[in-house]
Amino acid sequence: MRRWMVMATAALFAWAPSAAVAQTAAPDPVQALKKQFRAERGVDFTEISRSGSGEVRVRRHGQVQLGTGGPLAAYITGWNVHNDDRLNNVEPEARLIVADDTYYLAGESLPEGKNWMGLKYGEKLKIEPESLITEQTINVFDPAVLKVTMKGATAKPVSGGFFYRGDVTYAELSKVAKSYYAADQEGVTSKKNAKIKIEWRLWTDGNGLIKRLTAKTISVKGAVLERVDTRYSDWGRWQIIPPPAADEVIDWEDAQNLPRDLPDPNAIDLGATP
Template sequence: MRRWIVLAVAALVALAPDAAAAQPAPPDPVQALKRQFRAERGVTFTEVSRMTGDASVTRVRAKGGIQFGASGPVASYMTFSAVQKKGEEPGTEVELIMTPGQLHLSSPDLPPGKKWVVFEPDKGTKVTPVPGLVLSSQTINPLDPAILKAILKGAKVKSVPGGHLYQGAVTYGDLVKAAPEHYAAQFGGDVAGGLAERKISWRLWTDKRGLVTRLMSNRLGGGADTRYSGWGQRMTIPLPPADEVMSWRELLDQPYDEPGFDLGPFRTSR
């Protein structure tokens, strides 16, 4: 009898499907992202980042949204505030709006009637729309299909409640190779020497559709934790009213002693 029980169990095991083989492959996050690139659609995000300096840590809390077009991001907005020490009250909340070739920055220290400063390149200057159109402290931009593909290559993946978790490490050199214009603008040129080989460790979560819901990364000098939500929501990001905007050049031409006006950190740029 015992022999027959053993044979029956062995037969059942042989007939049962391999549990690992039966699990469906996770959706491709790169293709899932590309399907989101539709006019006037977008995604919102929240982010906590930290930057380490000489015996200090600055934490920045941010939130915003990114508007897509047919080939990727076309505009973004973000509000953020920084905290230097634990328990310290956040600093003044600052708003940013980014469109191709323009960055609008809010400030309470502008001449009467003005609320925004616009930064524009000089005429004839080539404008790289990315990374500026994705406002984030993340060195890794998971909203660029080429960058997302690069970091996922060889990454470990496992199923988690609601989707999948990927994790791995990528070098600065690999990122530059995947998106040269993006990182040339971000790093100010070629990544050479030891920086090219430095690694950024990361973890990335996706939902059941393969869309990114969270990215955590640790890099040289800090790290960031970004959460994405509301994929596919209708989104259009308007520019500020023209009469509330002054150019960066106009700002520098303002007299320093004007009542209620302070150039602050820009004073040395004159």
């Protein structure tokens, strides 16, 4: 009788799924991202970035409009916060719109009726539009970049979703998105700086959509160059971001002739006062 019970118990264990098999596999964040590429849909984000010294923090809040191929437009508000509590030094906000292959920066001291300066980034600003949206080195809006970043990372179940961590080099990122990373100021194309590493942590919801990404950029010598913490919300929300009205925009070249200093379009700091 005891032998029969042992055999029956063994049979039950043989047929029962293992804990690993029974557990629901984590959704693929890359595939979850691709499903968000729909017309008139978007996502919101908030972000804090710090330089290696941490003396100045740049805060951003933005909305990104997506299309079938990725980001189409964005509206960003940002400001610098200096780490001097005695001065409470918070610079005025800067506003930015990226739409229709044009970079629009809200400006002061413009001619009456003009509220924005416009620059075609395909002509004067040799960078990809997504790089104007965020300070994150890892472009989470590019499925190829997200895939190479997360290669080999294991999902860990956490409250509300999953957690991943790992690191990736500029060389690996540049290989799958050369045009995006070629303009990076850290020098992606050089052999030396290509070894610069980004240590990252990523949280997703239960459907695999990114909720938060933190990244720390580390130099070849081990120095921390930058820290960025970005949180994403309302994936799939209805979103349309139109460019400013044409009669409110002055061309960047024309604005250069005005009696005021303008920021260098090739060294944009969203936190800086225009």
